[in-house]
Amino acid sequence: MNALSIAGLSKTYGGNVHALKGIDLDVPDGDFFALLGPNGAGKSTAIGIISALVNKTAGKVEVFGHDIDQEPEAAKASIGLVPQEFNFNVFEPVLPTVLNVAGYNGISRKVALTRAEYYLKKLDLWDKRKTASRQLSGGMKRRLMIARALVHEPRLLILDEPTAGVDLEIRRSMWEFLTELNEQHGTTIILTTHYLEEAEALCRNVAIIDGGEIVERGAVSQLLSRSMQETFVLDTRGNPDVAPELPPFTLRLRTENRMEVDVPHGHTINELFQGLSGQGIEITSLRNKTNRLEEFFLRLVKRKTGDGA
Amino acid sequence: MSQTIRNEASEDAVSLTDTTAQAHAEPLDLMAINRIAFQTIVRKEIRRFARIWVQTIVPPSINAVLYMLIFGSLIGSRISDMDGFRYIDFIVPGIIMMAVIINSYSNVVSSFFSSKMQNYIEELLVSPVSNLTIVIGYVCGGMARGLLVGSLVALVSLFFSEIRPVHPLVTISVAVLTSMMFSLGGLINAVFAKSFDDISIVPNFILTPLTYLGGVFYSISMLPPVWQTLSMFNPMLYMINGFRYGILGTSDIPIWTSFLVILIFIALLGTIAMTLLNRGTGIKH
Ligand SMILES: Nc1ncnc2c1ncn2[C@@H]1O[C@H](COP(=O)(O)OP(=O)(O)OP(=O)(O)O)[C@@H](O)[C@H]1O
Ligand SMILES: [Mg+2]
Secondary structure, eight states: OEEEEEEEEEEEETTTEEEEEEEEEEEETTOEEEEEOOTTSSHHHHHHHHTTSSOOSEEEEEETTEETTTSHHHHHHTEEEEOSSOOSOTTSBHHHHHHHHHHHTTOOHHHHHHHHHHHHHHTTOGGGTTSBGGGSOHHHHHHHHHHHHHTTOOSEEEEESTTTTOOHHHHHHHHHHHHHHHHHHOOEEEEEOSOHHHHHHHOSEEEEEETTEEEEEEEHHHHHHTOSEEEEEEEESSOOSSOOOBTTBEEEEEETTEEEEEEETTOOHHHHHHHHHHTTOOEEEEEESSOHHHHHHHHHHHHHHTSOO | OHHHHHHHHHHHHHHHHHHHHHHHHSOOOHHHHHHHHHHHHHHHHHHHHHHTHHHHTHHHHHHHHHHIIIIIIITGGGSOOBTTBOHHHHHHHHHHHHHHHHHHHHHHHHHHHHHHHTSTHHHHHTSSOOHHHHHHHHHHHHHHHHHHHHHHHHHHHTTTOOOOOSSHHHHHHHHHHHHHHHHHHHHHHHHHOOSHHHHHHIIIIIIHHHHIIIIISSOGGGSOHHHHHHHTTOHHHHHHHHHHHHHHSOOSSOHHHHHHHHHHHHHHHHHHHHHHHHHTTTTOO
16 A cells, blocks of 8 residues: 555645646655655645645545545544644643644553653653753754654654754764664655755655656666766876866866766776876775765756756 | 664664554544543643743733722722622622633633744644644633633632622523633634734724623613613623623623523634634635
């Protein structure tokens, strides 16, 4: 069964903003799924409709087979939502914030206390349980929203930019936490992010949405193998005066001892290195210029808006 | 944090998976969900006004004491009896009712409006709780405050007057129903409100004047006939007089008319509130 099944979903705000133009999307049970797209693409709108915060204009949404119009309670009970914007009572301390939402989901006080303690400890917020949420740092607020979304142990967790404004260390530990949730508890996870590295590290499948339409979808690995080229940054022991000619590679000089190279799909780094050492250029280090998914994404989105590649 | 996660994962994995599996094996028990959700909303609402008691409980109580001091003890002693009662005894029921009305209304309008402004109404919208439970929960929260402040004012009034309710059941039911009615009104106001001004307009410019004109301080039989007729269109008249009937045993209005008017308003406002929530007016895009 699909965790999420969307057909012909569209949303028009105020009669003229077409945020979603009839999207179809299936997310299988147990998947770790990324919904990517530039600002204003319609990601939050789609998530809002799935989780009953936004009224749709047309289309059909099912969560674990429960139609959101026919069986809204069953659909909502299986979703945990971490929204893009903070949405808790800023005067309410951390623990009651989580307990309230447990209560709204019909979880008895006793069970709610155990679960709240479990998730707050896991997300490193237990010490802050008596702190009003407005006194938390941005990263703590994000983690509070995750704990709050999990307290009813939903089968589908939807996170809208969960790592925005979160420091590197905490981001890594969130990744670990989400991976564990997905692998050990079988929770289906859908997330949006602007860090393509994050999607590549975590997700099995992606859909890329732009201008309210899905422009690309598939397994992350499959999309990556379709990348046309990869760009690397090379540090050298001194560049030549002009960029080396080395077809099929394209090289550009950057600083005195740094250059960039485009490696077309199907060619190896070995070929590149042989060519460069043939010209007496010594390489001291090599790294990807951008994350691979990022390159793919940028080309896709640029192609659509027609201002490049 | 990564440490915590790694260490605890293995210990708790089993219990966590177990509860998850159980939870999904059974179909949803909507009755149980709504019962617990209702308790949660009411508890949260009471905690809210209790936490800020200096703003929510103290000022209305002081106001009521001032009314009793000034109109009752100071000026009242120079006013002759009203409908056969000492002036202070005549106005106490109205003053209690004013507190019930304003506090029930204010509690729901501010609480629901804040949840909308800060978006934490979304916590309820994404949960499997029914709109009816949300309405009843917020209304009970408003009633808790309205009736609490009303009771405090009633307690204080014992220092100024010697009245005892003649019909205790009528007294209590008029207070409870009126509180319910104005809590619903506060909810509807909050749904439409877009700014903090919008939640103070109705209490300041409609509720307060209407209670003053609804016979808190006078019997409408004292008014010229035109004003008597006009007063009949003021809903407050029915609540204040119903309550006064409960306490003093006298009223400008037959008691069943009072009940009827209050019940009609509750039905009307309740329907409007449910329709608004079902449509998502002011809450969903
Ligand atoms: N409440 C609203 N009223 C009117 N228009 C809206 C509303 N919410 C979103 N929009 C519009 O709908 C479009 C999609 O917005 P949405 O928030 O879904 O994008 P997004 O993909 O989540 O973007 P971001 O990455 O910036 O969060 C945008 O053009 C936005 O301006
Ligand atoms: Mg968004």
